Amino acid sequence: MTETAPTVPKWHASGDWFDTCKCNVPCPCSFAEPPTYGDCDGVLAWHVREGRYGDVPLDGLNVLMLGSFVGNVWAEHSDAYAGVFFDERADDAQREALQMIFSGQAGSWPAEMISMFGAEMRGMDFAPIDIQVDDDLGGWRAGVPGRVEAGATALTGPTTPEGARVQSTNLPGSETGPGQVATWGRSTADRADAFGFSWSRQGQSSKHITFDWAGPN
Numbered sequence: 001m002t003e004t005a006p007t008v009p010k011w012h013a014s015g016d017w018f019d020t021c022k023c024n025v026p027c028p029c030s031f032a033e034p035p036t037y038g039d040c041d042g043v044l045a046w047h048v049r050e051g052r053y054g055d056v057p058l059d060g061l062n063v064l065m066l067g068s069f070v071g072n073v074w075a076e077h078s079d080a081y082a083g084v085f086f087d088e089r090a091d092d093a094q095r096e097a098l099q100m101i102f103s104g105q106a107g108s109w110p111a112e113m114i115s116m117f118g119a120e121m122r123g124m125d126f127a128p129i130d131i132q133v134d135d136d137l138g139g140w141r142a143g144v145p146g147r148v149e150a151g152a153t154a155l156t157g158p159t160t161p162e163g164a165r166v167q168s169t170n171l172p173g174s175e176t177g178p179g180q181v182a183t184w185g186r187s188t189a190d191r192a193d194a195f196g197f198s199w200s201r202q203g204q205s206s207k208h209i210t211f212d213w214a215g216p217n
Contacts, residue, residue: 009054083195152206
């Protein structure tokens with residue numbers, strides 16, 4: 001990746017993001033509070049519904065991250081680690097574009113997020129990533145065969161109208177940036193065995209948040 005900020009083309013990417021994590025429902029990190037147990041780890045998945053990096057189309061491509069941190073990531077820099085999978089279906093130009101965007105080198109929200117959080121990278125790989133999001137946001141799923149499995153169903157309860165979603169706006173700690181809508185869920189699968197990360201659980205917090213980024217500014 002030899003491209004520098006002045007040569008980054010105009011780009012745009014929008015779509016779906018979700019996570020499955022260690023925290024209780026609802027994940028306090030999204031409210032800019034410390035995680036339930038003082039530290040957290042989990043799966044973060046992005047599906048680009050529409051995207052273009054200069055002349056390079058990004059529609060339909062996926063990115064998946066494993067991450068861990070200690071303390072309130074919005075208020076302090078603490079031990080944070082990450083490993084990233086990029087969609088193996090991407091051609092060379094798309095691979096470079098995805099790496100520029102998600103490394104923060106292309107600006108916009110990813111650059112802000114990385115400057116705030118920071119993380120020691122444990123590894124990067126190109127792999128088959130399957131991400132599915134129900135049209136009605138009833139559930140969402142992601143996986144890398146043999147290495148990662150994540151899934152959740154939308155949160156509901158005795159006073160939630162049938163088919164309605166439990167949602168939040170103006171989150172103080174929205175992982176995809178300001179102005180997005182979060183839909184809360186509970187994990188049905190949260191397993192990882194890659195980049196030195198290893199866990200297996202279910203029943204903890206998950207949320208789906210849209211993202212809509214444009215750069216390089």
